[in-house]
Amino acid sequence: MDIRLLKQLCEVHAPSGNEGAIKEFVLAYVMAHSRKWNTSPEIFHGEQWQDCVCLKFGNPRTAVFAHMDSVGFTVRYFNQLLPIGSPEAPAGTLLTGADSLGSVSCELDYDNDHHAIFRFGRGIEPGTDLTYRVNFRNTTRYVESASLDNRVGVYVALKLAETLDNGVICFTCGEEHGGGSVPFLIRHIYETWGVRQALVADVTWVTDGVMAGKGAVISLRDRNVPRRKYLDRIKMLAREAGVDHQHEVEGTGSSDGRELHASPYPIDWCFVGVPQEHPHTPAEKVHKHDIKCMIDLYAYLMRNL
């Protein structure tokens, strides 16, 4: 596993709304490596794509969506913090960012009403966004870091790109907080390339039905219920692929799939990802076997869907 790449991805500051830096990182990586890939993709980016990056390989039938943004906080007034997405962190967590006075490294705390605040030697400009300070740990079986949600998905998509012959890979923005980029991406993908099949590459939760180390996760539903016919094809292909995988069934939670579901295009979608412990905390934890399985399963699905 290319742990160095995953660590670099995790260390980029990019809460929802401020994905400029991760977009530049991903774009530079693609520019540097895509000539060695099986198929050289067309690369789409620029103001028409906001901070997203879109790669088109061959004659695509299926598009992969991997969101690049993370949870975080926005400085309100005084020492108040507002959540970006749903961060889950104890008092004392270190937060980093920058305002016009320079870089910021402050401490998360909570007031008596359990509202998030920061502790720092100076004020911070309202509107400044902060993310967890990254402490990346690589053990025999696990990786542990802030922002594994969804830098693991970005990592898997970049590894998939090495062998992909036909397909689209989209690196998306804003997933943790209200979305906003998937609707215009799928419009382009559907209207220009006629693609109607989608896979959402993201991380989910370890639960009573989904375990770390047991393989990739195919989600049969979350808050949204995807179309059964498409799920059945994916389940069948996953069995054929011979890759370790698990079926998830949940009533809550959502992903880029939510906006594919609601789009004005007849898109079938399915979430295929890895389980994670301690979601949205500074120490998200993912089993490395599951990441490997996710890459293998995506390679098989993209060839056979």
Place this chain on the structure above:
Amino acid sequence: MDIRLLKQLCEVHAPSGNEGAIKEFVLAYVMAHSRKWNTSPEIFHGEQWQDCVCLKFGNPRTAVFAHMDSVGFTVRYFNQLLPIGSPEAPAGTLLTGADSLGSVSCELDYDNDHHAIFRFGRGIEPGTDLTYRVNFRNTTRYVESASLDNRVGVYVALKLAETLDNGVICFTCGEEHGGGSVPFLIRHIYETWGVRQALVADVTWVTDGVMAGKGAVISLRDRNVPRRKYLDRIKMLAREAGVDHQHEVEGTGSSDGRELHASPYPIDWCFVGVPQEHPHTPAEKVHKHDIKCMIDLYAYLMRNL
């Protein structure tokens, strides 16, 4: 009234997300009967339409939307059940479905935390969807069955089709649980045929203002507020039509109208349906006079809107 057709429609297993069987039923019915209709429609279906069916008659000005899916449950892990839509059923209700081991007929129960579970002689595969076992009763004045919401709307649309000269009829999916098909249907209808007027054929609730047996229901608002000018035209036409009808005014609830309202097309919409007792239970109950009025009112509105 063609009670046999309505009964057959109610008996098809098709919770949101798994509308394949009801789509096949409706399509086969249309294929078998449409040659005897006043106007033979163009029939649209297939993967571009997911599990929807769309009928185009003559030069359409108005589109009718009737959702085919019902509420139900998804098997989670162990004996746990997750709702599809908002089912309302007592412990002991019989549920049916099928997994890879064969057909399933189990009993609904609730655990100490009021979470839905099932009781059955064996485990059921996670992801399996279940609907109420159908007990259809036809009395002098009423029909009573599971899934009258919205097989009554489908029935009315099929009866309307017999005399319709100009218009679109859409049989839609997913309405009970997050929608997803109306956005791409209205895109086609608006962009290809220029249709901007919509009627939503669905069932609503008996309340302190809407009574069983008093005729079709024109909803002046629910969670969404339709455009007043369009409502006023429909109210005027309904008076002209001389068909029994009632005005509904609610602050909650929604329908396929929600997605028409939010779509990127300038669509006017109005809910016109029938009132129902015991919504989302295994014994939904609708007055037959109201169904007849709904058919008559649709016929008049489609000619004159």
Place this chain on the structure above:
Amino acid sequence: MDIRLLKQLCEVHAPSGNEGAIKEFVLAYVMAHSRKWNTSPEIFHGEQWQDCVCLKFGNPRTAVFAHMDSVGFTVRYFNQLLPIGSPEAPAGTLLTGADSLGSVSCELDYDNDHHAIFRFGRGIEPGTDLTYRVNFRNTTRYVESASLDNRVGVYVALKLAETLDNGVICFTCGEEHGGGSVPFLIRHIYETWGVRQALVADVTWVTDGVMAGKGAVISLRDRNVPRRKYLDRIKMLAREAGVDHQHEVEGTGSSDGRELHASPYPIDWCFVGVPQEHPHTPAEKVHKHDIKCMIDLYAYLMRNL
């Protein structure tokens, strides 16, 4: 300041869903005055635009959205009232509207369950919509009235129109209650004119960070988080402009920006408005200096974005 125009705007009855009258007012004003403006706009309206009005000046790069609707109530059954949007008014508030029996001027009250009801000498037809009776007051520094949200935004847009050379101004519907018009407006604006930049002209709240009299408000986030790169350009231009302004940072609330954010087009948006006291009450209060700053800031932003 043209207090007479603002007063006339506030006095028009136009809750969400029933914007016919304010649309006619705005359209008549534009027809009467636009020949004296720097640039004569193309004027778009009619059934394709529902009750919206859209003005196109020169070669637009940026579109302004000002919603015309207000909060209000719908008569349910008996003497019950349902909210349109989130009205905030004490018992005794006077409400006005009309049904088929004539004009209505009734009193708001609350029953023992805190549900809104009306008191009037006769029944009112279900479905009738009511708004606050307008008591417009103009003092040295403030204007105070019902419906300043968002007739101030409409006023600012009409004043901006006098000097605008390039840009789009949209007068929108339904913002207070579920939206519905911004999606089709932005579709036209993006697809026909290629515009990707938007400004939302609306009123916000006086809070611990935003004060009356301190200038126009640039909102860096509300429930939705706009794209940082666009906000940074607007912040920079606002400093250059030398117009009094304030930065807002909130975790709740939304505007027409919500639907721009979710649209299938890559639109950047930012809320630029004025702070207001007593929002959604019959006595909303806005500082006149802030209105002047808002006009000046819009003129500068539209020239330089």
